[in-house]
Amino acid sequence: MSYWDKKILREQLDKKILPLRKAVESGATSFGWIKAIREALGMSTSQLGKRVGIDQSRISRLENSEVDGNIKLSSLQNIARGLGMEFVYGFVPRGTLDDMVRDQARKIAMVRMKRLNHTMALELQELSDEDKKNALKDMVDKILIDNPKDFWSK
Structure with missing residues (x-):
């Protein structure tokens, strides 16, 4: 080329x-996008877990993993689907x-x-x-x- x-x-x-x-x-939230969006929607960790097909404690661990920067892209994609959203990944x-x-x-x-x-x-x-x-x-x-x-x- x-x-x-x-x-x-x-x-x-x-x-x-x-x-x-x-x-x-605009920056990310200090407690992560998953938790911020879930709470803004008025959705509990248990409710999100049911939508994603995992238990409530796993949702909490995923929220913590996101904040720590240790979350898999596939987990973020599953959470996005459970929230009824699209997952966007990129470099800026x-x-x-x-x-x-x-x-x-x-x-x-x-x-x-x-x-x-x-x-x-x-x-x-x-x-x-x-x-x-x-x-x-x-x-x-x-x-x-x-x-x-x-x-x-x-």
Whole structure:
């Protein structure tokens, strides 16, 4: 897949992820989504357990597991069905996917620029600040287009 194809894919995914960003910004409840929704619906752990096909004590353990971050996705899917809801699972980047890729390319370029600057200084051909800035931008663009196999290894 070419750089441009990946860029379009990142842009499309960023559009799909955007609504999830609002959920991340609002934050999770301190006692977990299962318990928050169950209580908001006025449903007891026993009632939810019957809807899911497990006992009340297991519902309580699942609520605690969710808060601890030790719950299985399959358990969350079962609970969602029992609550009459859809389970949504996703990843939300802190910025955009394109920003993440560009930042990684910039890290690689900075390492390369450091070596280049050292070599140029030894040869008394050090670049001006403006030339360094332009060279860094060009290097980032080249790294993005070339897509080296070790791109995410550094």
